[in-house]
Amino acid sequence: MNKLDHKNTIPRYSxxxxxxxxxxxxxxxxxxxTMTAKRDYWMKVADQQKRDSVPLPxxxxxxxxxxGQLMASSLPEYSMFMDFQVGGEKKDSLWNEKLDSICxxxxxxxxxxxxxxxxxxxxKGHDKQSRHWPIYKKRVTYxxxxxxxxxxxxxxxxxxxxxxxxxxxARSRPFGTLAGRTIGAxxxxxxxxxxxxxxxxxxxxxxxxGIAHSRKVRNKMLPLTDKAxxxxxxxxxxxxxxxxxxxxxxxxxxxxxxxxxxGVAIVMEVATGDVKAIVNMERCEDGTYQEMQSHAVSDLMxxxxxxxxxxIMVALDDGVVDTTYKVNTGGGVYPMxxxxxxDHNWRRGGYGTLSVPQIIQNSSNIGTSVIIxxxxxxxxxxxxxGLYRIGIAEDLHIPLVGAAKPRIRMPEKDEHGIYTxxxxxxxxxxxxxxxxxxxxxxxxxxxxxxANDGRMMRPRFVKQVMREGKVVxxxxxxxxxxxxxxxxxxxxxxxxxxxxxxxxxGKKAKSTKFTVAGKTGTAQVAKGKLGYxxxxxxxxxxxxxxxxxxxxxxxxxxxxxxxxxPASGGMSAEVFHNISEGVMAHDIKLDVADAHxxxxxxxxxxxxxxxxxxxxxLGLLGLAVAQGWQHxxxxxxxxxSRTTKGVKMEKAPAYENGIMPDVTGMGARDAVYAIERRGVxxxxxxxxxxxxxxxxxxxxxxxxxxxxxxxx
Numbered sequence: 224m225n226k227l228d229h230k231n232t233i234p235r236y237s238x239x240x241x242x243x244x245x246x247x248x249x250x251x252x253x254x255x256x257t258m259t260a261k262r263d264y265w266m267k268v269a270d271q272q273k274r275d276s277v278p279l280p281x282x283x284x285x286x287x288x289x290x291g292q293l294m295a296s297s298l299p300e301y302s303m304f305m306d307f308q309v310g311g312e313k314k315d316s317l318w319n320e321k322l323d324s325i326c327x328x329x330x331x332x333x334x335x336x337x338x339x340x341x342x343x344x345x346x347k348g349h350d351k352q353s354r355h356w357p358i359y360k361k362r363v364t365y366x367x368x369x370x371x372x373x374x375x376x377x378x379x380x381x382x383x384x385x386x387x388x389x390x391x392x393a394r395s396r397p398f399g400t401l402a403g404r405t406i407g408a409x410x411x412x413x414x415x416x417x418x419x420x421x422x423x424x425x426x427x428x429x430x431x432x433g434i435a436h437s438r439k440v441r442n443k444m445l446p447l448t449d450k451a452x453x454x455x456x457x458x459x460x461x462x463x464x465x466x467x468x469x470x471x472x473x474x475x476x477x478x479x480x481x482x483x484x485x486g487v488a489i490v491m492e493v494a495t496g497d498v499k500a501i502v503n504m505e506r507c508e509d510g511t512y513q514e515m516q517s518h519a520v521s522d523l524m525x526x527x528x529x530x531x532x533x534x535i536m537v538a539l540d541d542g543v544v545d546t547t548y549k550v551n552t553g554g555g556v557y558p559m560x561x562x563x564x565x566d567h568n569w570r571r572g573g574y575g576t577l578s579v580p581q582i583i584q585n586s587s588n589i590g591t592s593v594i595i596x597x598x599x600x601x602x603x604x605x606x607x608x609g610l611y612r613i614g615i616a617e618d619l620h621i622p623l624v625g626a627a628k629p630r631i632r633m634p635e636k637d638e639h640g641i642y643t644x645x646x647x648x649x650x651x652x653x654x655x656x657x658x659x660x661x662x663x664x665x666x667x668x669x670x671x672x673x674a675n676d677g678r679m680m681r682p683r684f685v686k687q688v689m690r691e692g693k694v695v696x697x698x699x700x701x702x703x704x705x706x707x708x709x710x711x712x713x714x715x716x717x718x719x720x721x722x723x724x725x726x727x728x729g730k731k732a733k734s735t736k737f738t739v740a741g742k743t744g745t746a747q748v749a750k751g752k753l754g755y756x757x758x759x760x761x762x763x764x765x766x767x768x769x770x771x772x773x774x775x776x777x778x779x780x781x782x783x784x785x786x787x788x789p790a791s792g793g794m795s796a797e798v799f800h801n802i803s804e805g806v807m808a809h810d811i812k813l814d815v816a817d818a819h820x821x822x823x824x825x826x827x828x829x830x831x832x833x834x835x836x837x838x839x840x841l842g843l844l845g846l847a848v849a850q851g852w853q854h855x856x857x858x859x860x861x862x863x864s865r866t867t868k869g870v871k872m873e874k875a876p877a878y879e880n881g882i883m884p885d886v887t888g889m890g891a892r893d894a895v896y897a898i899e900r901r902g903v904x905x906x907x908x909x910x911x912x913x914x915x916x917x918x919x920x921x922x923x924x925x926x927x928x929x930x931x932x933x934x935x
Contacts, residue, residue: 279433279448282392284455286406286420286428288464289497289686294406295421297392300362303371305345306354306385314376314384318349321375328374332367333359334927362391366902394421402467404503404514405623405684406460418517420460420684423622427688430455456695459687461497466490469805470500475512477783477798478504483764485784486512487519488802489667493775495700496671496680499806518782520626523660527746528586528792529765529780530615530656532716533669534595535583537609540712543598544579546719551576552589559596560647564589567745583719584727586743586792592651603642603650604634613707614679615661615669622684630660656746663765667780670741670767672704673720674775677713679704721772731796732766734804740775741768741799743792748784762790766799770807777806829863829870830912831888860897862888878920883930885920887913891934898930909934 286295310317326338326345336359348356358371368388371377377386394409407419416422433452474486483506490500505515538544555566555573566573566587574585582590599606610616610631618628632653634645652658664682672679681701688696707713720740723729728743744765767780779802781795861875878884880901886894894913895905901924908931917931918924 277435279435279450279452280390280392281430281432281452282454283394283414283430284428285457287457287459287689288462289460289499290463291459292464293397294402294460294462294464296395296397298395299365300391300393301365301368302362302389302391303358303368304387304389305348305356305358306381306387307349307352307356308354309381309385310379310383314379318376322346325374325376329359329371331926332370358386362393398464400514401464401471402462402501402514404517405462405498405501418624420458420623422624424458424685427458428455457689458685459689460685461492461495461499461683462501463499465809466806467500467502469809470502470802471504473798473801473805474502474504474781476801477794478506478512481783481785481789481794483783483785483794485518485782486798487522487663487780487782488798489519489663489780490802490806491667491671491682491778493671493674493769493778494680495683496668497683497686497700499777517623517625518663520621520623520662520664522662522782523627523630524662524748524763525657525659525746526661526666527656527744527763527765528588529666529670529742529744529767530659530661531583531586531591531654532673532720532742533610533613533615534591534606534654535579535719536613536708536712536716537606538594538598539579539715540613540708541598541605541609544594546579546715548594549576549578550582550587550590550593552587552593555589557589557593559592559651562648564592564651580715580719580722583742584722586723586728588655592654595654596651600647600650603645606650606654607631607633613669614672614704615665617665617668617679617703619665619668619682619703621664621682626664627660627662629662629665632658656744663780663782666765666767667778669707670769670780671778672707673713673716674740674769674778677704677706677708677710678702679707717772720768724768724772728792729766729768729796731793732768732799732803734770734800734807736804737770737807738772739768739770739799739803740772741766741796743796745790745792760788760790761786764790764792764795766792766795768799770803777803779803829872830890830893831860831862831875831886860884860893881924883916883918883920883922883924886916886932889913891932894932898932902926902928904929906931907934908932911935 283297285293285297288294322342322345323338326341329341330336330338345356345358358377363371372386376384378384379386381387392414396403396406403419405419407421407423408417409415409421410417416425416428421428431453433448434450435448470488470490474488477483478486485506486502486504488500488502489498491498501519503514503516503518504512505518507513507515539546552566552574555569555571557564566585566589568574574581574587574590577585577587577590579590579594581587582594595606616629616631619626632644632649635643637643649658668679668682679702681703683698683700686698687694688698708716717740720742721738723742724733724739729739729741732739732741744763744767746763746765748761748763762785764783764785765780767778769775769778779799781798781802783795783798785794860877861873863870863872875885883901883903884897886897889897890912891907891910894916895907898905903918903924904927906929911934913932914935915933918928922928
C-alpha cells in the first residue's frame with residue numbers, strides 16, 4: 224500500500240513543482256522585462272498617479288505707506304491651459320460642436336485676438352493632442368478667468384473637459400506709478416525683484432514656499448501638504464502718499480513750463496530723517512514724464528551754489544571769518560590763479576563789497592572763493608577735512624540699488640611734498656560747488672541737519688516690518704552726527720539762509736503763510752570729455768531748504784536739469800514754493816470753529832456720492848441730517864444739499880452694472896469707484912468735483928470703454 228502510494232504521489236508532486244517553477248520563471252522574466260524594456264512606460268504611469276515635492280507658492284508681503292495705505296500688493300493671476308487627451312470621445316464630440324462658440328467667447332473676453340485666430344491656435348493644440356496647451360498666452364485677472372470658465376467645455380471638471388490653470392501672485396500698484404523708482408518693481412513671471420525697496424527688502428517680502436505631494440485616489444488627485452508656505456512680511460515705508468502726489472505734480476508742471484529733461488524732489492521730515500516723498504521724473508521721447516532712474520540718490524553731479532553754505536560753514540566754524548567779514552567782489556569778474564571767477568551779475572557791474580551774509584544772500588561766487596582761497600589756499604586739506612567734519616561727504620548707506628555716496632577729493636602729496644591731484648584753481652572752484660560730486664539726497668540731508676539744530680539724521684525709507692497686522696521689527700531713526708558744527712555757527716548759517724529767501728536769490732520760494740529758509744544753486748553740467756565747451760550748455764538748477772524756518776518740520780530739495788537758457792535756481796525755488804505750501808496745507812489741521820465768521824456758513828458743502836460716509840462725518844460735526852432711507856440699507860449713493868439747519872440727502876437713481884451711472888457732483892474717489900467697478904477705464908482731468916463725464920449716464924457699457932472725468 225505504501226509502495227503504491229509512493230509511486231503515485233512522487234510524480235504528482237514533481238509535476239506540481241515543475242509547474243510552480245515554470246510560473247516563477249515566467250514571473251521573474253516578466254519582472255525583468257518590466258524593469259528593463261518597459262521601465263520608461265511604467266515610470267510615466269507612476270508619475271501620473273502621484274506627484275512629489277510640489278512647491279506651494281507663498282504670498283509676497285505688501286509695501287505700505289507711512290499711514291498704512293497699500294503701495295504694492297500681490298494679487299492672483301491665472302495662466303489657462305487645455306488638456307486634449309482627457310474626456311475621451313464624449314469630450315471630443317462636444318469640443319467639435321462648441322468650438323465656434325468657444326472661440327467667439329474668447330474673442331469677446333480678449334479683444335486683442337479674433338475668433339479665427341483663437342480657432343487656429345486651439346486646433347493646432349488639438350492636432351498635437353497636447354496636455355498643457357495655453358488657451359491665452361498672458362496671465363489674466365480673476366474676473367477674466369471667471370468669464371473664461373463659463374464657456375462650453377471649459378466649464379466641465381478638469382478630468383472631463385481638460386481645462387486647467389496655474390495660479391500666480393502678480394504685483395499690483397494701487398497708486399500706479401507714484402514713487403515708482405523708490406517702491407520698485409518685479410519681473411512678473413520670474414517673481415524676482417528688479418529695483419527699489421522691492422529689491423532692497425526682498426528677503427523680508429518674499430517669504431518661503433511650501434512643499435506638498437499628491438496621490439491619485441478614485442481618479443482624483445488629492446493634495447497633501449508636507450510643509451506649509453510662509454507668506455512674506457509687510458514693510459511700512461516713510462512715504463506719505465499725499466505729499467508724494469503734491470511733489471510729483473509740482474515737479475512735472477515746472478518741467479513742462481521750463482522744458483526740463485530731469486526733475487528731482489525729496490521731502491524729508493526734519494526730526495526723524497523720514498523721506499516723505501521722493502520724485503525722479505524724466506522726460507521721455509514721446510513727451511510723457513516717467514520715473515526711469517533713481518536720480519535723487521544716484522546722480523553724482525557738481526551741486527553748484529547750494530554747496531556754498533557748506534563752504535562758509537567750515538570757515539565760520541574754524542573761526543577764520545565772522546559775519547562782519549567783507550570781500551570786495553569788484554565788478555563781478557575776479558582773476559583767480561590764471562582763470563576768471565565770475566558772479567552771475569558780472570554783465571551788470573557786479574556786487575562790489577559784500578559781507579559774509581550778503582555773499583550767501585546774493586550767491587556770490589567771488590565772495591565765497593576768495594574767502595576759502597585766502598584762508599585755506601596753502602593748506603587745502605584743512606578745508607576738505609572741515610567738509611568731512613560737517614557731514615556733507617558722509618556715506619548715508621541708502622537702501623536703494625544704485626545709490627551713490629558723495630565724492631569730495633582729499634588733497635594728496637607725493638614724497639616731495641607736491642600735490643599730485645590738486646591745482647591752484649581746485650580749491651576756489653570746489654568752494655562754489657564744482658570739482659565735487661554730491662547726490663541730491665546728501666545735499667538735503669546736510670540742510671536737514673541745519674534745520675534740526677545741527678543733528679544729522681540718516682535718511683529713513685522703511686520704519687517697520689509687520690506680520691498679520693502686528694509689528695515684528697522696528698527701524699528707529701538713526702543719528703549720524705549729533706553736531707555738524709558749533710551752536711554759534713549754526714545760528715549764523717540759519718539766519719543767512721532765511722535772508723536768501725526773504726531778500727536774496729531765493730525769493731520765489733517765499734510763502735506768505737510761513738517762513739522759509741534755503742539756498743539756490745545753478746551749475747553748468749559737464750558733458751564727459753567735452754567738458755563745459757560743447758556748444759549748447761546743460762544746467763543743474765537747484766533749491767534746497769526747510770520750512771517753517773522758525774520751527775522746521777520739513778526739509779526739501781528740488782533739482783531740475785535742462786538744456787540752454789534761461790536757467791536759474793529760481794525755477795527750482797518755485798517748485799519748492801508749490802511743494803511747501805501743498806505740504807503745509809495738507810499737514811496743518813485746524814478746528815472747524817476757527818473758520819467761522821459773519822460771512823461763512825457753518826454747514827459744509829457735501830459732494831454727491833457715498834451718503835453713508837458723509838452722514839458719519841456730518842454726525843461728528845454735530846450737524847442735522849435729513850435722509851429718506853433706512854439705516855440698514857447697504858451702500859447708499861445720492862446727492863446732498865445744504866439747508867438752514869443742516870444737510871438734506873436724497874438717494875440717487877440706481878443703475879445696473881452694464882449701464883454708465885451719473886457721477887456729476889461727486890468727488891474723484893467716489894466717481895472712480897462707481898465707474899471702474901463696472902469695468903470702465905477712468906481718466907481724471909482737474910481737481911474738485913466732477914462737472915462732466917465723456918460717457919453720459921445711461922450709456923450701455925462695452926468692453927474697453929474709457930470715461931474722461933473733468934473736475935473743478
